[in-house]
Amino acid sequence: MTTRIDKRFADLKHEGRAALVTFTMAGDPDYDTSLAIAKALPKAGADVIELGMPFTDPMADGPAIQAAGVRALKGGQDMKKTLSLVREFRKGDDATPIVLMGYYNPVYIYGVEKFLTSAKTAGVDGLIVVDLPPEEDEELCVPALRAGLNFIRLATPTTDDERLPAVLNNTSGFVYYVSITGITGAAAPDTGKVVGAVERIKRHTQLPVAVGFGVKSASHAQAIAEGSDGVVVGSALVDALRTTLDSNGKATGTTVKAVTDLVASLAAGVRAARKMTAE
Amino acid sequence: MRVTVQQPNSFRTGPDERGHFGIYGGRFVAETLMPLILALEKAYGEAKADPQFQKEMDAYLATYVGRPSPLYFAERLTAHCGGAKIYFKREELNHTGAHKVNNVLGQIMLAKRMGKTRIIAETGAGMHGVATATLCAKFGLPCIVYMGAIDVERQKPNVLRMKILGAEVRAVESGSRTLKDAMNEALRDWVTNVADTFYCIGTVAGPHPYPAMVRDFQCVIGRETRDQMQATEGRLPDSLIACIGGGSNAMGLFHPFLDERAIEIYGVEAAGHGLKSGKHAASVAGGKPGVLHGNRTYLLMNGDGQIDEAHSISAGLDYPGIGPEHAWLKDMGRVTFLSATDDEAVAAFQLCSKLEGIIPALEPAHALAKVLELAPQKPRGHLMVVNLSGRGDKDLDSVARYLERRS
Numbered sequence: 080m081t082t083r084i085d086k087r088f089a090d091l092k093h094e095g096r097a098a099l100v101t102f103t104m105a106g107d108p109d110y111d112t113s114l115a116i117a118k119a120l121p122k123a124g125a126d127v128i129e130l131g132m133p134f135t136d137p138m139a140d141g142p143a144i145q146a147a148g149v150r151a152l153k154g155g156q157d158m159k160k161t162l163s164l165v166r167e168f169r170k171g172d173d174a175t176p177i178v179l180m181g182y183y184n185p186v187y188i189y190g191v192e193k194f195l196t197s198a199k200t201a202g203v204d205g206l207i208v209v210d211l212p213p214e215e216d217e218e219l220c221v222p223a224l225r226a227g228l229n230f231i232r233l234a235t236p237t238t239d240d241e242r243l244p245a246v247l248n249n250t251s252g253f254v255y256y257v258s259i260t261g262i263t264g265a266a267a268p269d270t271g272k273v274v275g276a277v278e279r280i281k282r283h284t285q286l287p288v289a290v291g292f293g294v295k296s297a298s299h300a301q302a303i304a305e306g307s308d309g310v311v312v313g314s315a316l317v318d319a320l321r322t323t324l325d326s327n328g329k330a331t332g333t334t335v336k337a338v339t340d341l342v343a344s345l346a347a348g349v350r351a352a353r354k355m356t357a358e
Numbered sequence: 359m360r361v362t363v364q365q366p367n368s369f370r371t372g373p374d375e376r377g378h379f380g381i382y383g384g385r386f387v388a389e390t391l392m393p394l395i396l397a398l399e400k401a402y403g404e405a406k407a408d409p410q411f412q413k414e415m416d417a418y419l420a421t422y423v424g425r426p427s428p429l430y431f432a433e434r435l436t437a438h439c440g441g442a443k444i445y446f447k448r449e450e451l452n453h454t455g456a457h458k459v460n461n462v463l464g465q466i467m468l469a470k471r472m473g474k475t476r477i478i479a480e481t482g483a484g485m486h487g488v489a490t491a492t493l494c495a496k497f498g499l500p501c502i503v504y505m506g507a508i509d510v511e512r513q514k515p516n517v518l519r520m521k522i523l524g525a526e527v528r529a530v531e532s533g534s535r536t537l538k539d540a541m542n543e544a545l546r547d548w549v550t551n552v553a554d555t556f557y558c559i560g561t562v563a564g565p566h567p568y569p570a571m572v573r574d575f576q577c578v579i580g581r582e583t584r585d586q587m588q589a590t591e592g593r594l595p596d597s598l599i600a601c602i603g604g605g606s607n608a609m610g611l612f613h614p615f616l617d618e619r620a621i622e623i624y625g626v627e628a629a630g631h632g633l634k635s636g637k638h639a640a641s642v643a644g645g646k647p648g649v650l651h652g653n654r655t656y657l658l659m660n661g662d663g664q665i666d667e668a669h670s671i672s673a674g675l676d677y678p679g680i681g682p683e684h685a686w687l688k689d690m691g692r693v694t695f696l697s698a699t700d701d702e703a704v705a706a707f708q709l710c711s712k713l714e715g716i717i718p719a720l721e722p723a724h725a726l727a728k729v730l731e732l733a734p735q736k737p738r739g740h741l742m743v744v745n746l747s748g749r750g751d752k753d754l755d756s757v758a759r760y761l762e763r764r765s
Contacts, residue, residue: 136539137542139549184648184659185664209388233389237391238393239393242393262546
């Protein structure tokens, strides 16, 4: 099975650069705006698109992404609309990988098999479900792999060498290294430590390793890109979106552009990175 | 169609090695926390098998908590109901005024044993927060308690108590600003401070091993009740009844009796403004199985899997879920679930105060409300035990405001 994710990372490896992985929340602050943002992301420089599936109780997320989820739910976003957003996106772009990211309960309530079929048909390539560790693989991970979707796992600073094989087993697409112990958007990671951690993970797997949590600026993205296969930016984008909303929380004329401008700047940072390790 | 449930040989063997009670329970947490939860499971297993740990805990339970708590014959309430003989298990007489301390003592001793130096907790009514602040003071550990901003407002005396005990109370402004959001925030703290922090969960919920561990620490309630009833009446009780939010006081009373199948067991959820109002906290009566806070269990939610806000006059029951073992016992038909509205709970709160000279917390007042319905239907020889899980001092403001609104 080769997904758009596998192909994209292979192509970028050939190009000799890291991927820019962007996270935005589906339905934030409304369906149409978030679809417009998604459609504009590849042109702005996003290589892989992560779309958040909003949830009332995002236990691993910091204030920025929590607020994005609240805005999306308030705007009427639900699982059906998130899947239809992907379907709409795919009409104009068959190459950019899309990863749905969120928590298990909305997927579980939608129905695992029904969700996987709808997601695959809509053009989803991978899933990141924060509250499904390898210990719960039978819930969604194994069925997702069977359905031809990548199941992307988070590895963290607490995932030691003893545990890494369990985390990497059944992981596909790429490995998402959470660079800090903490919630999304928290303190910026120490680049030196991140590079060491990526090297440690790479000793256990052939998969690309993307790094996220706390990446905010172009220079920061560049530094991370030099020691990894991908840089994930989420909270900073969601925050850029927030600052453009009017007093009622509605999108304005600058909302889409605020996000794409920041993506363009981050993409320039990622593209400026020299690969430290020749592979 | 009636579904026949395959009954297990024993109701007391769960959970399995992966933390499941039937389909419920499990370990639905972020990867960052997974190594911590595995370490906790291992450490708890070792402590449980260590006679010295048990011996130390028993000593503190006797001299610090004040156990055993009495089993009290509520004579005037019994006469009022005109049926079953009603006994109160007096958990409100424990140090800190509720059953919560039984569990916290065990967890803080375990935290010490694991070399953890910082304690975090979530709290709803504040009783678990107070118990945690108390034991952190006793053992000299810094303590941070997450509490929904709404609960901080309606449980002021407990906030003050925690502060006097040296704990830091952090008001949680996210989400519905009640217990579930306090738990989210505590999990966010834990995921950030993994090296030194022990998360002291207040109920029989959360990722494995918490539901089993908290249950084990609370089972002292049921074990004492067995002995005390044997000593007083020469036999075991005929029925048990307790309120259920997460369900730790109920599980502590029920678990040692689960395999005596003739004993009727009732759990009482908070029906708030009524089950049909949509404003309640009855996750079994009004919810369905889902995944939140580390476990699969009955949850209040909408059709999209978004968690609904719970509503109850009692902050301690104001949670949209229930412990996973309760969910399983419900499906097995071993525990009968009932619910009591705010109105019924306040009426029972007043009646118990006037008839017995005991001001109960609003949480066990929900159980008392159903005692008032069940006891009259039982023969005079029927022995009914209600878990009086907490004292009502903290609720005087809430009740006064409620009565003002009603008048």
